[in-house]
Amino acid sequence: MRGKRTYSPRQEEPYRVNSKIRAREVRVVGDYVEGGNAVMPTDQAIALAEENGLDLVEISPSASPPVCKVIDYAKFKYEQKKKQKEIKSNAAKTVVKEIRFGPNTDDHDFDFKLKHAINFLKDGAKVKAYVHFVGRTIVFKERGEMLLLRFAQALEDYGQVEQLPKMEGKRMNIFVAPKQSKK
Helix, strand or coil: CCCCCCCCCCCCCCCCEHHHCCCCEEEEECCCCHHHEEEEEHHHHHHHHHHCCCEEEEEECCCCCCEEEEECHHHHHHHHHHHHHHHHHHCCCCCEEEEEECCCCCHHHHHHHHHHHHHHHHCCCEEEEEEECCHHHHHHHHHHHHHHHHHHHHCCCCEEEEEEEEEECCEEEEEEEECCCCC
């Protein structure tokens, strides 16, 4: 016995095409219209598109009258998808590296972790530094805050502070973003 198949609802088209265009008259733009654009009844515009073996696609439905273009819809959709993919691939992916301190962190440990933070910032990653208070060390909040402010000051040449020391539960956090290199 087979299980029930569940179908996901079909994704609605982002643009209205041909007979799905609801307006009485539309502004048609493109190569198939005299002078680059013209206002005409929707059925006449659809006929013009079919004459050329193409589709009438509503590009800007909020305009008055709506703007349509005579194009091959499948090719148009493909190009739009390609553009979206390109935009997505060019978007910077932010990496956040964490550095943990205790309220009683020694100078040597501080310097060691500072070097790591500098390398992270040079590589373009954000740095989240935090002081973790365990047990009774919570009474040293100001020591933790001083440590994080010293850390931020030491990283001034490599990054800028996005968020000043802030207490969240048993942790005090600070965020440092890399400085943007001027091109």
